[in-house]
Amino acid sequence: MPETAAPATVSQLLSRATGRLADAGCDTPRLDTELLLAEVLGVTRTGLYLAAPGTGLDDAQSGAFEALIARRVEREPVAYILGHREFRRISLAVDRRVLIPRPETELLVEVGLSLDRGARVVDVGTGSGAVALALKDERPDLDVSATDISADALAVARANAARLGLEVRFAEGELACGGVHDAVLANLPYVEPGSELAPEIARYEPAPAIWGGGPDGLDVVRRLVRTLAGTQLVGLEIGAGQAGAVAELLGAAGFRSVQRLSDLAGHERVLVGRR
Ligand SMILES: C[S@@+](CC[C@H](N)C(=O)[O-])C[C@H]1O[C@@H](n2cnc3c(N)ncnc32)[C@H](O)[C@@H]1O
Structure with missing residues (x-):
């Protein structure tokens, strides 16, 4: 009788798939796998490591x-494949309709934490709801839209x-949609025309969330x-090199x-303006 091949083990699959993702150009192939x-x-x-690595699937x-x-080899972002991304204390469902929230955007939430009790704050260009929802989660006293x-x-x-059971008012429209706000937090599109984007961004994330318009990418912010x-x-997220x-x-x-906050790589990524 012919012998059937033993199923690949966890450790074999990890090492083979890591190699495929590395060949496809992924930055963090082992972590993704x-x-x-x-x-x-x-x-x-x-x-994965506590279960016997020699067990077969x-x-x-x-x-x-x-x-x-196979999806990751095509450079689809891990967050879209898994359908969620962790942001501060919450987990957000994400798909191709929204930008995947980035770690540096957590700085905007920190800006919101400094607001007085009961302040009215709007997150302009909310995408998945990341800034507004993380802020409401950590400061339920704020009036968040x-x-x-x-x-x-x-x-x-x-x-x-x-x-998440978080009370935030949402409105569809241009910028802050009018209304009276003590504070505005915004991670609007700011990428300059002609910038080279990783395939994860260029192929999968929504273009209107990326390109800011104008020769310097700052039209929407302006x-x-x-x-x-x-x-x-006001707290504004900006691209590296746009702070000035x-x-x-x-x-x-x-x-x-005007205060400048830097991300972990030392780039000035959030500007905070106070009257
Ligand atoms: C860079 S994404 C940020 C999403 C989310 N704030 C985050 O940090 O994950 C920018 C968002 O702004 C929205 N947007 C673009 N232009 C806008 C405008 N003029 N008024 C309101 N929202 C806008 C886009 O649809 C997109 O969801």
Whole structure:
């Protein structure tokens, strides 16, 4: 009788798939492979190593893992494959309708934490709802609203709010959609035309969430700053190298103090303007 090949083990699958993702140009092939295999097996990443690494996967598990790795080989972001991304204390459902929240955007939430009790704050261009929902989660006393021009993005944000049980008002429309706000927090599109983007971004993330317009990518930010007459505090996420230009805009709009916050790589990524 012919012998049937033994099913591939966890450690064999990890090392083969890591090699495939490295060849495909992924930045963190081992981490990505671990996350995808852990998803298929319904365990944590540590759980992969606690379960016997020599155990084999059944056919259904092998098929499911292969399907996820094939998507990642095409450079689909891990967060879209898994369908969620962790952001501060919450987990947000994400798909191709919204930008995947980035770690540096957590700085905007920190800006919001400094607000007075009961302050009215709007998250402009909320995407998945990341800033508004993380802030409401950590400061339930704040009156938090959020806007986006994309109806698709707002559907994702509203579903996240409902699942997390967080009370945030959402509005579809341009910039802050009018209204009176003590503070405005915004991670609007700011990428300059002609910038080279990783395939994960260029192929999968929504273009209106990326390109800011104008020769320097700052058109949307400029339009927002023009609407801030009654706002006491503004927190703006910007791209590396844009801090000087945006600080000038805020100064010209009457913000007397402009503070620059840096991300973990040391790039100035959030500007905080105060009257
Ligand atoms: C860079 S994404 C940020 C999403 C989310 N704030 C985050 O940090 O994960 C920018 C978002 O702004 C929205 N947007 C773009 N132009 C806008 C405008 N003029 N008014 C309101 N929202 C806008 C896009 O649809 C997108 O969801």
